[in-house]
Amino acid sequence: MIDAAARLIRRVLGWQILFSLAASSLVSLLAPPMLLLRDNIAVVAGRSLLLAILAGGAVTVFRSWWSLRRHRFVLRVLALGSRSVEPFEMQAIEGEPWRVTVGWVGPSFVALGLVATVARPGILDLTTGISLGLLGAVIVAAASLPLHVFVRSAVLRAIELSPPEVMREVAEAAQRSGAPQRKVARRLLAAVATPVAFVAIGSALIANAHLRRADERQREETARALARSAFEVGPGVVPGVGLEGAIDRAAQLGFVANVTPGSPASYALERDEDGVVDLVTPLDTGSAEVRFSGSTISVLSLESLLISLLAVGVVALLGVLLGRALGVDLSNATRGVRLLGTEAVISGGTRVVRPARFRVVAELGQAIERLADRFRVFARAQERAIEARAAITRMRGLFFASVSHDLKSPLNAILGFTELVRELEPVGAGQIESLDLIERRGRELLALIETILDAARVEAGQLTLIRDRVKISDLLGQAIEKGRDLGGDRPVEVIGEISKGIPELEVDRLQIGRALATLIGHAMRSAERGVVRVKASPGSARRLHIAIDLPSRRFSARQLEAMLDPTRKPGASVHRGLALGMSLARSVVELHGGRVRVEDRGAQGARFMVRLPIDSDAAAIAPADASSRFQSSRPSGRLP
Numbered sequence: 001m002i003d004a005a006a007r008l009i010r011r012v013l014g015w016q017i018l019f020s021l022a023a024s025s026l027v028s029l030l031a032p033p034m035l036l037l038r039d040n041i042a043v044v045a046g047r048s049l050l051l052a053i054l055a056g057g058a059v060t061v062f063r064s065w066w067s068l069r070r071h072r073f074v075l076r077v078l079a080l081g082s083r084s085v086e087p088f089e090m091q092a093i094e095g096e097p098w099r100v101t102v103g104w105v106g107p108s109f110v111a112l113g114l115v116a117t118v119a120r121p122g123i124l125d126l127t128t129g130i131s132l133g134l135l136g137a138v139i140v141a142a143a144s145l146p147l148h149v150f151v152r153s154a155v156l157r158a159i160e161l162s163p164p165e166v167m168r169e170v171a172e173a174a175q176r177s178g179a180p181q182r183k184v185a186r187r188l189l190a191a192v193a194t195p196v197a198f199v200a201i202g203s204a205l206i207a208n209a210h211l212r213r214a215d216e217r218q219r220e221e222t223a224r225a226l227a228r229s230a231f232e233v234g235p236g237v238v239p240g241v242g243l244e245g246a247i248d249r250a251a252q253l254g255f256v257a258n259v260t261p262g263s264p265a266s267y268a269l270e271r272d273e274d275g276v277v278d279l280v281t282p283l284d285t286g287s288a289e290v291r292f293s294g295s296t297i298s299v300l301s302l303e304s305l306l307i308s309l310l311a312v313g314v315v316a317l318l319g320v321l322l323g324r325a326l327g328v329d330l331s332n333a334t335r336g337v338r339l340l341g342t343e344a345v346i347s348g349g350t351r352v353v354r355p356a357r358f359r360v361v362a363e364l365g366q367a368i369e370r371l372a373d374r375f376r377v378f379a380r381a382q383e384r385a386i387e388a389r390a391a392i393t394r395m396r397g398l399f400f401a402s403v404s405h406d407l408k409s410p411l412n413a414i415l416g417f418t419e420l421v422r423e424l425e426p427v428g429a430g431q432i433e434s435l436d437l438i439e440r441r442g443r444e445l446l447a448l449i450e451t452i453l454d455a456a457r458v459e460a461g462q463l464t465l466i467r468d469r470v471k472i473s474d475l476l477g478q479a480i481e482k483g484r485d486l487g488g489d490r491p492v493e494v495i496g497e498i499s500k501g502i503p504e505l506e507v508d509r510l511q512i513g514r515a516l517a518t519l520i521g522h523a524m525r526s527a528e529r530g531v532v533r534v535k536a537s538p539g540s541a542r543r544l545h546i547a548i549d550l551p552s553r554r555f556s557a558r559q560l561e562a563m564l565d566p567t568r569k570p571g572a573s574v575h576r577g578l579a580l581g582m583s584l585a586r587s588v589v590e591l592h593g594g595r596v597r598v599e600d601r602g603a604q605g606a607r608f609m610v611r612l613p614i615d616s617d618a619a620a621i622a623p624a625d626a627s628s629r630f631q632s633s634r635p636s637g638r639l640p
Contacts (some may be wrong), residue, residue, distance in 0.1 A: 004114075005078035009068045011154045012096075013061055015147060016104055020057025022048040022144045023108070024050045027136040032200075035131055036211040043269075044121045048138050056108035063103050068096065087169040090162050094170070097152035105144045109352040112136045123271065127212070128297045135205050142198045188326055192319035197312045204304035213295040219292055220269070220277065223255055227281040227288035247352050254292055261286040325408050329361040395581040415442045428432075443485040447521075450514065453583040465508040465591060472502045472544070476508065479516035485520025486581070493530055494520065494576060499537040502544060503614060505594055512612070515585035519548050519596075519608045522582060528605075530553040539611065548608040549601075557600035560608075564596060 032042035116133025117126070124132070142219045159167070216287040247257045262280035271277055271294065279290045301310075335346035418438050421427065427435065480494050505512075516534075523532045529551040539545040550560070564586045586596045601607055 003079075004154075005075045007162055008075055008158045009065070009072065010098055012151055013065060015150050015154075016057065016061050016064055016100070019104070019109075019143055019147045020054060020060065024053035024057070024439070026143075027053055027139050029136045030139070033131055034206050034599045035128070035129070036213040041128075043124055044123055045132055048115045048121055049076055049132060053108050053136070053140065056106075056111040057104070059107040060104045060428035063107075064100050067099060067103070071096070075158060078158060081161070083163040083166075085162055085166055086106065087166050087173065090159060090170050091167055091173075093155060097148055097155050100151050101144050101148040104147060105141060108140045109137055112140070125276075125294060127295065127297075127299055131205055131209060134299065134606055135202060138202045138205070143194070145194065147611055164268060184589050186323075188323040189316060189319035192322065193312055193316040196315040197308075200308035200311045204300055204308050206401070207304060208297060208341065211301075212295045215297050216277075219295065220279065223277070223279045223290040223292055224281055226250055226255060227257065227283070227290050228281070254296075256291045260289065267619045272364060286601055299340070307618070326361070330351045378454050408437040408446065411442055411446055411449070415439060415446070440485065447482065447486050447514075447517070447524060448581075451518070451584055461513075463588075463591070465511060467506050467508055469504040470509045472498055475505065475507070475513060476516070476534065476536055476546075478509075478513045480520060482517035483511060483520025486517060487524030488512060490527065491530065492524045492525050492527050492532055494524065494532045494534060497533065497535040501538050502536060505544065505612065505614065507612065508588075511588045512592065514581075515588040516546065516548075516584045518581035519610070523548055523550045523608070526550060526552045526554050527555065538614070542614045544612045544614050546612070547605075548610070550606045552605045552610065553603070555606070556632070557606045558607055559597040564598070 021238050029048040031049055032045045035045075037045055071089075071093055074085055074093065077085055112133045116129040120129035122124070247259070250257045263281055263286070264284070265287035267282060268280040269277065277292055277294050279292070281288055281290070418435050422432070422435050476498065480496055483494065520532065520534060527550070531551065533549045535545075535547045537545050537547075555563075563582045565583065589596050589610060589612065592612060594610065596611075597609050599607045599609055
């Protein structure tokens with residue numbers, strides 16, 4: 001079992017858990033100091049951020065497990081090395097890295113948003129909460145980039161186990177939709193612009209945190225100075241004159257003051273909910289309490305926001321330009337890959353006019369060129385091999401034709417003189433038996449010579465069909481007669497049956513007769529019982545069906561199919577001449593637009609099924625043969 005696919009789900013979940021722990025630790029440790037939070041506020045803020053990201057990570061792990069488990073059967077098939085996968089299944093797996101990354105970032109963002117707003121601790125004001133949430137989101141989003149890389153690497157190792165033909169379909173479908181070009185541009189844009197956006201937003205948040213801290217100190221000093229100067233009861237004719245006006249003016253500036261006469265109180269500074277500061281300072285007579293907002297600085301100033309957007313826009317434009325350049329380079333490299341195996345490679349058409357601007361793509365182009373050079377050498381060698389094979393085929397055809405012609409002349413003389421001796425000379429019973437044996441073996445040899453000659457013509461593409469109209473009864477009778485010659489000395493009876501409604505056929509009488517005779521002869525040679533049945537019947541779609549039974553389990557249907565295949569060599573137990581004749585028979589039937597196949601009949605043996613087309617004009621004008629039956633059992637092959 002292959003580990004890359006078997007453990008993919010566990011690896012993806014492991015990476016998510018690891019990054020959730022790492023991101024929550026970094027955010028809780030780094031965010032409060034970066035925003036200049038101190039003491040109890042920093043502790044509460046860090047704990048809230050830690051719990052928020054861990055809660056989002058838990059939701060993410062469960063969601064990813066639920067989403068990835070639907071691929072468990074496909075992953076199991078890949079792990080076992082099987083090839084039974086579909087292209088749409090691989091497309092679904094290929095999109096998982098993006099879904100896993102978004103699924104990890106989304107719940108964390110939601111949890112940080114809740115902690116920053118409605119679920120924030122009471123000690124944090126809204127501005128500080130939003131700043132913490134944004135900075136935490138920036139750190140989580142930055143951590144999602146390496147997470148996506150690790151998850152995608154694990155998924156790609158599993159995809160590499162899929163069959164090449166399946167991935168070829170996936171690649172072709174993606175190429176037709178134009179998705180790769182768009183994805184390359186978007187990914188390069190994200191790779192360039194996203195880090196800059198994170199740095200810009202984080203820097204703006206940290207800079208605003210320093211401004212807010214400075215503003216808080218300034219307002220605290222202002223409140224202290226205001227209490228010591230404006231609210232102090234000074235000496236004069238009327239004590240406390242102008243105090244109420246000072247209190248009203250301070251309220252207009254955001255400082256709500258209250259002067260308490262009596263003994264002075266000790267100095268105290270407390271922060272209430274929503275960032276409100278309560279300052280108590282002693283006076284000469286009594287004490288003053290001033291309540292004011294800790295800071296008036298917002299989360300992001302307009303200037304910092306504009307600068308961040310400008311930086312992201314410039315980098316995004318650079319990313320778009322780089323994406324286009326990379327797209328052009330990849331398009332040229334893809335064109336070189338596609339041209340491999342075509343005429344353009346042999347002619348040198350894979351050369352890229354414009355060099356690649358990216359090092360990786362340039363290395364890919366160089367590899368394509370080296371592969372193209374090797375393919376050119378292979379293609380030229382293959383051309384020479386094809387030419388040599390064609391020359392050998394022509395020479396072999398000429399040799400077979402010459403030898404076959406030289407053999408037919410003396411063989412015809414032997415058969416002719418055998419017939420003359422039988423008719424003109426008084427011969428005894430033993431001599432008649434010898435003459436019959438000479439005639440049978442001679443006709444068998446003659447049929448073999450004709451088969452070799454026709455096979456050479458088919459291989460050379462020089463076999464010409466001479467079509468004429470023939471009755472199925474005449475054709476089948478001649479085939480059975482010649483099949484007896486090829487069947488040898490087997491005491492087998494051949495029974496032919498012709499159904500009603502079969503019109504005349506427009507075929508090459510000689511070639512089709514030889515093809516059917518070859519199949520009948522093989523059936524006779526391999527028969528284990530004494531009857532071979534040949535049945536002709538009309539089929540569907542203007543087809544004639546000729547069934548030739550093989551009452552034998554000597555050869556299986558698969559072995560017979562192999563004998564009909566001209567590209568395979570016959571086995572040691574197969575009659576070589578008949579095997580050559582069977583492949584020739586199949587070629588002749590296919591030249592007529594027909595087909596030969598083998599049916600398995602179980603314990604009854606097998607059956608040759610020959611299908612020939614019926615000419616529609618012949619069916620309309622020719623009278624149909626009546627149903628008939630004839631048989632041949634005599635050694636000479638003559639019909640009774």
